[in-house]
Amino acid sequence: MRKILIAVVAVLASVSSWGQKSVPVYLDNTKPIEERVEDALARMTLDEKLGVIHAQSKFSSRGVPRLGMPDFWTDDGPHGVRPDVLWDEWEQAGQTNDSCVAFPALTCLAATFDPSLAMRYGISLGEEARYRGKDMILGPGVNIYRTPLNGRNFEYMGEDPFLASTMVVPYIQGLQSNGVAACVKHYALNNDEEYRNQVNVVISDRALHEIYLPAFKAAVQKGHVWGLMGAYNLYKNQHNCHNEILLNQILKRDWKFDGVVISDWGGAHDTEQSVMNGLDMEFGTWTDGLHFGASNAYQNYYLANPYKEGILNGKYTTKELDDKVRRVLRTFFRTTMNPDRKTGSMCSEEHYETARDVANSGIVLLKNDKSVLPVNVSKARRILVVGENAVKMMTVGGGSSSLKVQREVSPLDGLKAALPGVQVDYERGYVGDVTGAYNGVTTGQDLSESRNASQLIADAVAKAKNADYVIFFGGLNKSDYQDCEGHDRKNYELPYNQDAVIEALAKANKNFIYVNISGNAVAMPWINKIPAIVQGWFIGSEAGNALADVLTGKANPSGKLPFSWGRTLNDYGAHALNTYPGKWRADKKIIDEEYKEGIYVGYRWMDSKKIKPTFAFGHGLSYTTFALSNLRASTKDVTRDGKITFTVNVKNTGKRAGAEVVQLYIHDDEASVDRPYKELKGFQKVFLQPGESKDVQITIDNEAMSFYDEASNGWKSENGSFTALVGNSSDNLPLNIKFNLK
Structure with missing residues (x-):
């Protein structure tokens, strides 16, 4: 009409x-x-x-x-x-x-x-x-x-x-x-x-x-x-x-x-x-x-x-x-004058399925000592869930991306639904943001709490001692000065006394799992005291179901970190060089923020300073294991108008079906200008059954060897030797092969 x-x-x-x-x-x-x-x-x-x-x-x-x-x-x-x-x-x-x-x-x-x-x-x-x-x-x-x-x-x-x-x-x-x-x-x-x-x-x-x-x-x-x-x-x-x-x-x-x-x-x-x-x-x-x-x-x-x-x-x-x-x-x-536009659909099961699939594929297993994860469903009888982020709605707040959802499954409810025969208890652990409103959208949650910090920890520890697993959902939320538009975080540490809660729970139960809900890295001073860490992001309507899928093993995690996870702020160039947040001019109207680190951002900076991050860019574990082998190149010499294809064999050497991300980085062996040690120039995700192997091919062209030349105001590549580095994270690249650009 x-x-x-x-x-x-x-x-x-x-x-x-x-x-x-x-x-x-x-x-x-x-x-x-x-x-x-x-x-x-x-x-x-x-x-x-x-x-x-x-x-x-x-x-x-x-x-x-x-x-x-x-x-x-x-x-x-x-x-x-x-x-x-x-x-x-x-x-x-x-x-x-x-x-x-x-x-x-x-x-x-x-x-x-x-x-x-x-x-x-x-x-x-x-x-x-x-x-x-x-x-x-x-x-x-x-x-x-x-x-x-x-x-x-x-x-x-x-x-x-x-x-x-x-x-x-x-x-x-x-x-x-x-x-x-x-x-x-x-x-x-x-x-x-x-x-x-x-x-x-x-x-x-x-x-x-x-x-x-x-x-x-x-x-x-x-x-x-x-x-x-x-x-x-x-x-x-x-x-x-x-x-x-x-x-x-x-x-x-x-x-x-x-x-x-x-x-x-x-x-x-x-x-x-x-x-x-x-x-x-x-x-x-x-x-x-x-x-x-x-x-x-x-x-x-x-x-x-x-x-x-x-x-x-x-x-x-x-x-x-x-x-x-x-x-x-x-x-x-x-758009508006396009007569062929379809009417669309809202809140369909297909959309929820997409949301859950993206979440399952993006959740990152950061650490898993002694294979604490996935939760052994056949043996677990009592699981203690701790943390405000286990129950707090995360779709409301954060600025202009705040939403009003048809439904949002909390991590606690997701685990309860996934473990019908298991007693899943809950303790608050800490108190963060109890407001739950943004631009007139309210969560309807009552997150008020009368206990003080010491009592919250004591109550959680008491239950933790008798649990088969303790799963702590912490991290950040979408309040001001956290993961939220309009302001930056004031520090790198976890807010709301969470470090003290984590230390106490890790001491009380050896099967302690920390799930970090955030869009940012955080300081982890207790990392060597806990066996398992999961990066859970803000994952929307299907958050609880997706996190339960990964924690229980219904889904095999395959996410990889899209940023480097430093130990401290000084592991990042912007902070090491003291250029963030910039300096006010004399008139106090403008801040000049100089990016002194230049091209050295993230893993590029950490490589140049030989910094070992807490978790590297591209890092992410699985419940199975993979072997990469037999790297070869389609040619030893590539011209500027040509392409070169790298082939590597990937085999699932474990007992679960899963996915691995093959990552290709390029190193310029003899550049005339300062260049990062390596730069990501290709990747491919491959899904494999236990024992299955596949050849993965990644093709690059001259763009992958080029840098921006300020003298000519354009992109430039130089003749010479390059090395292709292949692996499954920026700090795990066991395969390499040389080629020449002519």
């Missing part, structure tokens, strides 16, 4: 005189999009053009009613479709039909090292968005994990640009297959949250292009993303939502991006820069999108009346305006 109404309005709008009418080209979806864009653009008035490039409500922009173009609706992601808010308020609209499936956070998706799951994730999220009438999902996020204090790391895909690039492309393709635009964010260098509107990043061109831009570039050139969101912070003293270098030069000129650039909410600061420096659509919060002020004041936005006044008085021509409108129209024809 919506398509019919759009068509009727558009045809009526095209009537030039009584008895005469011509179907406009823009309405003919058999015509190329560019013809339709130009036809529609020629029919629009100045007010109509200005109307489509700025918000009309918190999450929508105006269409062109006279031409039959509906309003354009965005919605926060990237882990699920956010509940609807009031037209001009952040609080809930009070609907009862806007619950969703919460998919695992993107750190978990990255930990799967499985692009096929990223595709399923994107398709499922796109179907939910379509059913809710959303035209753009504000995600995925691909900012690099530079410091474990970043409150928003849980929304991103880890520290390695190749991993993030590989995982973001199928997510975008799956989402956009539903006619819903992805909006990759936050472009660029938004690597910490504290003072995010004031941070001016000072960085070398090489580090920018090698570390912080590749995932965005892949999203544009390989994922063909339709939308991109500017970041709050500054680069070269310009805010990134209207940044000449990042938007006009790199994104639109060099990468040929043909989609729409939207501001983060309140990310625009000036009309002239918004007009001239690449911003296409302005979204925001108050009078001008940033400052507190009048309600329903969208005509006061920088790209609204101030822009119109500048055009009318001759300060601006319509050249920049027409380019912005073309990009918006292109997005319309891909």
Whole structure:
């Protein structure tokens, strides 16, 4: 019906005189999009053009009613479709039909090292968005994990640009297959949250292009993303939502991006820069999108009346305006004006299955001494579950990714359901955040507690002594100054006295299992005192079921860490060089944060300083064992326009079916410039039955041998010898083979 109404309005709008009418080209979806864009653009008035490039409500922009173009609706992601808010308020609209499936956070998706799951994730999220009438999902996020204090790391895909690039492309393709635009964010260098509107990043061109831009570039050139969101912070003293270098030069000129650039909410600061420096659509919060002020004041936005006044008085021509409108129209024809879009589906069992499969594949078994895991279901009679994170809902809070879910299975309930013949007891252990509300969504949980810290520990220890297993669910939550938008963590240690609880429980029971719920690494001073550690992430609606699957062995863990897990903050370059969080200028308005570590982020830094992390990038254990052997190359000499394929045999040498991730790193043996010892350039996940073996092939080309050359402002590779390093984590690469680039 919506398509019919759009068509009727558009045809009526095209009537030039009584008895005469011509179907406009823009309405003919058999015509190329560019013809339709130009036809529609020629029919629009100045007010109509200005109307489509700025918000009309918190999450929508105006269409062109006279031409039959509906309003354009965005919605926060990237882990699920956010509940609807009031037209001009952040609080809930009070609907009862806007619950969703919460998919695992993107750190978990990255930990799967499985692009096929990223595709399923994107398709499922796109179907939910379509059913809710959303035209753009504000995600995925691909900012690099530079410091474990970043409150928003849980929304991103880890520290390695190749991993993030590989995982973001199928997510975008799956989402956009539903006619819903992805909006990759936050472009660029938004690597910490504290003072995010004031941070001016000072960085070398090489580090920018090698570390912080590749995932965005892949999203544009390989994922063909339709939308991109500017970041709050500054680069070269310009805010990134209207940044000449990042938007006009790199994104639109060099990468040929043909989609729409939207501001983060309140990310625009000036009309002239918004007009001239690449911003296409302005979204925001108050009078001008940033400052507190009048309600329903969208005509006061920088790209609204101030822009119109500048055009009318001759300060601006319509050249920049027409380019912005073309990009918006292109997005319309891909989404709201796409007659082939399906209706989508909401909270389907297929979506829950996708969420559970991603979680099962992304949960990381970090440590498993004496094979404490999986829980021996046949012998266990009593299991004690401890920790607030075993019962606390984690889908509410954390900032713009906060969701209202149809259901969320807690770890405690998941274990009880998975172990019907076992007595599963619970003790609180510690008290963290008891609020359970965000923007009007409330969990409905009563997490109040009258016992003090000492009594909580004593009660947990008393039960632990008589349990067959003790499983502690701790870590972080989505409160301010933890894993949450707007602020960074204040320290690396676990909050809420958890270290004392863990020490006491580990002493009371040898079968102690620690499950860390977070999107970040944390300090583990007690690591040598406990046998088993699991990284459980924020994994959404199916959290409890997925964690129970892994803990009981129903699912064999196969996740790999998408970031390096340091022992202390000084294991990370940003902290070792004391460059985070930067220095205030004399006027106290801007913070200059210099990325002195350059290209040495994560394992690149730890390799260069010979630091042994707590857990390495790419690390992840299994309940079975694998053997990698017989590495060979398709050629000894490869040319710049050629490719080289590496083949390795992988065998499941254990007694359980499982999956291993073969990881390929490249070492430049004789570079003329400083290069990391190794860099991830390929990976493949392989599923094997007990005793089964397969050959895995990974192909690379000249891009894998290249570095960004600042002298020529471009990518460069050099003739000479390289070494391919192959294994199953960045610190376990037993196989190697040399080849030459000619």
